[in-house]
Amino acid sequence: MPASDCSLSTDSLHGDAVGRLYGEHHGWLLSWLRYKLGSAHLAADLAHDTFVRVLTTRAQAGILQPRAYLRTIAHGLAVNYWRRQDIERAYLDLLATLPADLAPSPEERLLVLEALHQADAMLARLSHKARRAFLMHQVDGSTYAEIALELGVSDRMVRKYVAQAMLQCLALAAAD
Amino acid sequence: MANPVAQERFIVLQQAAEWYALLESGEAGEREHVKWQRWLAADPLHAATWRQVQEISGQFRSLPQAPARAALMTGAPQSRRAFAAMLVAAVGGLALWKFAPGMAAPDDVVAGTSTGYDSAVGQLRRLRLPDGGTLLLDTDSAVDIAYHTGARRIVLRRGRIHIDTAPDTQQPARPLLVQTGQGVLRALGTRFEVTLLNGRTRLRVEQGAVEITPHRNVARVVPAGAGAQFDTSTIDGETLPAHGADAANAAHAATRPDDYQWPGGSAPGTVPPAANAAPAWTRRLLLADNLPLGDFVRELSRYRHGYLGCAPEVAGLRLVGAYPLGDHEAVFAMLEDSLPVKVRHILPWWVTITAR
Numbered sequence: 001m002p003a004s005d006c007s008l009s010t011d012s013l014h015g016d017a018v019g020r021l022y023g024e025h026h027g028w029l030l031s032w033l034r035y036k037l038g039s040a041h042l043a044a045d046l047a048h049d050t051f052v053r054v055l056t057t058r059a060q061a062g063i064l065q066p067r068a069y070l071r072t073i074a075h076g077l078a079v080n081y082w083r084r085q086d087i088e089r090a091y092l093d094l095l096a097t098l099p100a101d102l103a104p105s106p107e108e109r110l111l112v113l114e115a116l117h118q119a120d121a122m123l124a125r126l127s128h129k130a131r132r133a134f135l136m137h138q139v140d141g142s143t144y145a146e147i148a149l150e151l152g153v154s155d156r157m158v159r160k161y162v163a164q165a166m167l168q169c170l171a172l173a174a175a176d
Numbered sequence: 177m178a179n180p181v182a183q184e185r186f187i188v189l190q191q192a193a194e195w196y197a198l199l200e201s202g203e204a205g206e207r208e209h210v211k212w213q214r215w216l217a218a219d220p221l222h223a224a225t226w227r228q229v230q231e232i233s234g235q236f237r238s239l240p241q242a243p244a245r246a247a248l249m250t251g252a253p254q255s256r257r258a259f260a261a262m263l264v265a266a267v268g269g270l271a272l273w274k275f276a277p278g279m280a281a282p283d284d285v286v287a288g289t290s291t292g293y294d295s296a297v298g299q300l301r302r303l304r305l306p307d308g309g310t311l312l313l314d315t316d317s318a319v320d321i322a323y324h325t326g327a328r329r330i331v332l333r334r335g336r337i338h339i340d341t342a343p344d345t346q347q348p349a350r351p352l353l354v355q356t357g358q359g360v361l362r363a364l365g366t367r368f369e370v371t372l373l374n375g376r377t378r379l380r381v382e383q384g385a386v387e388i389t390p391h392r393n394v395a396r397v398v399p400a401g402a403g404a405q406f407d408t409s410t411i412d413g414e415t416l417p418a419h420g421a422d423a424a425n426a427a428h429a430a431t432r433p434d435d436y437q438w439p440g441g442s443a444p445g446t447v448p449p450a451a452n453a454a455p456a457w458t459r460r461l462l463l464a465d466n467l468p469l470g471d472f473v474r475e476l477s478r479y480r481h482g483y484l485g486c487a488p489e490v491a492g493l494r495l496v497g498a499y500p501l502g503d504h505e506a507v508f509a510m511l512e513d514s515l516p517v518k519v520r521h522i523l524p525w526w527v528t529i530t531a532r
Contacts, residue, residue: 163193
């Protein structure tokens, strides 16, 4: 099939380009990350993930400023990493307050964490208030009036926040 | 946005999000609903997008409440630790537990000496009492809890609770009392359920015993495996049904408090659960043992917002099974599979069950 031959050859070209990128900039990225994060171990992980991301991204045909490009990806991954850490820590803190016999099993914890990470990612780009309004409504079942009072905004604004949040989730789902 | 198709698609997403925000506000009137219906019907893409909206909303609604609050709803990150500790004291419970159905719900710890707690429609809320006992609030229920020098007192304001008592942490031990509009129940080392009906209180004892004192009568002890209903002056003993008949409960009994017969007998091949087992609702299940669909629907509707009804011609159909209270769409699918009925979502909050 000509079509698949064609895409195969693009892929291997792409692989070559990434290989070159890796050879020229991996050491630099690693030291930059180590400096940023203060952990060699974490820096190695994120540098690796950065190149995996480059490898799976198609829009890299001609990268004019490879270091800026890598830094942008690595920065996004680091933010993501810290965000996930925050969520895990908050969940573990909560679990720590439970009596031992009520603690969920490791499998159950993973399921809950995955659900939390997923939800968090869906709301990633929202303003703090929009995110809070949406979660208060969905998770707590708070009314718009209650949310408005809590956030110090109008009911109308709460409606806007809910619409914004839903739109972002829809847009993300559509992009998949 | 240069691509006109993508832009058109985006406009639909925007419209769907705005409809959602409007309908959720509770302020949409008849006119808006008609307009929204028209929008839905105007284009298959609109309907498909709306399904997506419902899916997303369902995904968030089914997040476990306490973890979601702790991990997602916190303000500044540095305040997170304090917030997590605070929320355990103040809030929590269990939303619809889609992602981890069997997981133990984080408890709310009852800390103060006198506090009110309630559960939302559809919520099962677990409270840890100061003595280590457990109190479960069924859907749409409310209690006041006051642990004082003389007594551990729980006032049932609304709905249904299940209590698993613990020995008092203080000496001499204080009695554990549940108070309703009709009288006082005193736990005698026990596990039991109390339901508020129309002007009556219903008790079911699983373990130990409970002493009932109606406001205008003398006390009587109800042993494990038995139940009773009482008003301010009289107590009627009840034989405890197998918990298969759990569905015939508060809302249901409220409509026919006195003459209702528990659905008897069980379907071939099913084993009736023991009368001294915890009621199914504490496991977020609705058990039906040869229950008429009409009664089943009435019970299920206590666990959801909006209207849920069934047509008279199918209300008498009998059903058997265990239905997840936390996943109504699954319940509807099960009904459609097992009975000649069709579940119609006329509006998201208006569902009717009709003959197929």
